[in-house]
Amino acid sequence: MSTPGAYFRLAKVGWVLVREGVVLALPSEDLPASAKLAKALLKPFARNRAKHADRRDRLATAVERLGPSYVKMGQFLATRPDVVGADFAEDLSRLQDRMAFFPNAAAKANIEGSLGRPVSDLYLEFRDPIAAASIAQVHPAIVRTSTGQKRVAVKVIRPGVRQRFQNDLEAMYLIADLQQRFVRSARRLRPVEVTRALEQTTKIEMDLRLEAAALSEIAENTKGDPGFRVPEVDWERTGRDVVTMEWIDGVKMSDVAGLRAAGHDLDALADTLIQSFLRHTLRDGFFHADMHPGNLFVDPQGMIVAVDMGIAGRLGKKERRFLAEILYGFITRDYMRVAEVHFEAGYVPGHHDIASFAQAIRAIGEPIHGQPAETISMGKLLTLLFEVTELFDMETRPELVMLQKTMVVVEGVSRILNPRFNMWKAADPVVSGWIRDNLGPKRIVTDMKDGLKAAIKLAEAAPEIAAKTEKLHADLVYMSEHGLRFDASTAEAIGKAEAKHTRWGRIALWVIALVMVYIAVRLG
Numbered sequence: 001m002s003t004p005g006a007y008f009r010l011a012k013v014g015w016v017l018v019r020e021g022v023v024l025a026l027p028s029e030d031l032p033a034s035a036k037l038a039k040a041l042l043k044p045f046a047r048n049r050a051k052h053a054d055r056r057d058r059l060a061t062a063v064e065r066l067g068p069s070y071v072k073m074g075q076f077l078a079t080r081p082d083v084v085g086a087d088f089a090e091d092l093s094r095l096q097d098r099m100a101f102f103p104n105a106a107a108k109a110n111i112e113g114s115l116g117r118p119v120s121d122l123y124l125e126f127r128d129p130i131a132a133a134s135i136a137q138v139h140p141a142i143v144r145t146s147t148g149q150k151r152v153a154v155k156v157i158r159p160g161v162r163q164r165f166q167n168d169l170e171a172m173y174l175i176a177d178l179q180q181r182f183v184r185s186a187r188r189l190r191p192v193e194v195t196r197a198l199e200q201t202t203k204i205e206m207d208l209r210l211e212a213a214a215l216s217e218i219a220e221n222t223k224g225d226p227g228f229r230v231p232e233v234d235w236e237r238t239g240r241d242v243v244t245m246e247w248i249d250g251v252k253m254s255d256v257a258g259l260r261a262a263g264h265d266l267d268a269l270a271d272t273l274i275q276s277f278l279r280h281t282l283r284d285g286f287f288h289a290d291m292h293p294g295n296l297f298v299d300p301q302g303m304i305v306a307v308d309m310g311i312a313g314r315l316g317k318k319e320r321r322f323l324a325e326i327l328y329g330f331i332t333r334d335y336m337r338v339a340e341v342h343f344e345a346g347y348v349p350g351h352h353d354i355a356s357f358a359q360a361i362r363a364i365g366e367p368i369h370g371q372p373a374e375t376i377s378m379g380k381l382l383t384l385l386f387e388v389t390e391l392f393d394m395e396t397r398p399e400l401v402m403l404q405k406t407m408v409v410v411e412g413v414s415r416i417l418n419p420r421f422n423m424w425k426a427a428d429p430v431v432s433g434w435i436r437d438n439l440g441p442k443r444i445v446t447d448m449k450d451g452l453k454a455a456i457k458l459a460e461a462a463p464e465i466a467a468k469t470e471k472l473h474a475d476l477v478y479m480s481e482h483g484l485r486f487d488a489s490t491a492e493a494i495g496k497a498e499a500k501h502t503r504w505g506r507i508a509l510w511v512i513a514l515v516m517v518y519i520a521v522r523l524g
Contacts, residue, residue: 254293
């Protein structure tokens with residue numbers, strides 16, 4: 001249930017977006033007539049400098065004014081072009097946190113509260129922060145080891161960020177609920193579920209033990225993989241509000257000149273990056289979902305080191321199999337098989353005609369086969385695929401959209417390193433190997449093993465299932481004879497809740513009106 005505070009925060013968000021010109025930057029061609037009229041009426045309230053600023057600058061300024069919760073929301077929506085559109089997703093993906101440092105004293109208090117030990121006992125040196133983000137900031141430090149001293153990076157949670165996010169989240173849910181109720185075209189995108197995913201993702205990110213666990217998991221998965229690793233976690237100095245990890249001496253992948261000066265083979269790095277990402281996705285079903293150039297380093301040994309595992313994606317066995325079959329179907333021009341996979345996976349509702357869907361898939365695939373391999377983008381292929389599936393009522397699949405967005409970013413980084421990067425040639429050893437092992441005879445053996453395990457678990461649970469079924473049957477018989485009734489206290493509670501909801505709804509409308517008038521007078 002939304003409170004007056006949520007409506008007030010929603011009004012504030014709307015006002016900031018209007019004042020900073022973000023509303024003016026919305027493309028008018030796809031808006032209904034009422035929205036176009038509202039946009040025209042709001043134009044005079046935008047700042048003069050905002051009217052002439054680049055759309056990306058407008059977004060950055062608005063997000064900075066709204067605070068850390070909305071910085072995180074912007075970063076999350078950058079992974080969801082299906083929700084905000086490709087252009088806005090691109091703008092959001094380039095937003096920097098642009099957050100001020102918080103004092104060392106606050107960082108030390110968070111560390112000591114989380115680990116229960118004085119900072120002086122944990123670190124020989126604890127230095128000023130070098131980077132600040134919406135959720136945390138990073139400090140260089142030195143620790144003592146059995147062999148001497150070692151440099152580490154210490155990531156500390158921002159004070160008060162959890163409560164601030166929880167307050168702002170209420171307004172975000174209100175926006176999503178209004179969108180889902182009144183914007184029919186948005187229902188397919190399931191905005192409330194998108195907001196719920198944002199909530200879950202950010203709560204995980206705010207517990208730095210979970211980021212440390214993600215680094216540890218991907219380190220185990222990639223042990224022995226050529227050319228890729230993640231920083232080692234110092235678990236003794238890691239808790240809910242702090243994670244300590246290996247300091248990485250290397251060159252950022254965004255610094256192409258620096259990589260070249262250090263003598264690294266840029267073409268080989270591009271191949272290694274895409275192959276590593278595909279291994280994590282297809283083999284492990286667990287991938288780093290924020291692999292922009294600022295999170296990727298190349299160490300002196302030529303290893304790619306990925307940092308900041310706050311956002312990660314997972315794919316189950318079925319999703320991995322469907323993804324591989326879709327890609328393989330495009331490669332072999334078997335468009336009917338690509339269509340069948342979508343129906344088998346339940347991505348496209350069964351009432352649609354599979355032959356018509358295969359025809360739409362062909363419209364994507366055929367133009368690709370007439371191009372040189374180095375010009376074909378796998379990320380673009382998936383983007384076009386999602387655009388076509390919208391015509392066939394395919395609901396949003398967050399895990400697939402996150403995968404597609406990450407693939408676009410990784411492929412883009414590879415093309416920065418090697419402008420003539422051949423995505424398909426580089427990916428072939430990993431994709432073809434996975435298809436051979438999982439879509440051939442080995443797949444049958446694996447499926448049989450999985451089926452046997454499931455049968456054993458079902459047999460073990462049979463007595464409990466039988467007992468619950470017997471109880472359910474008895475309850476149904478009782479209800480059929482005596483009816484379903486509420487006790488007096490339950491009926492009274494329902495009545496009070498309904499009355500309170502109606503009262504708050506009326507109050508909220510007045511609050512919004514008064515707030516907008518007040519803000520217009522004060523800031524206009």
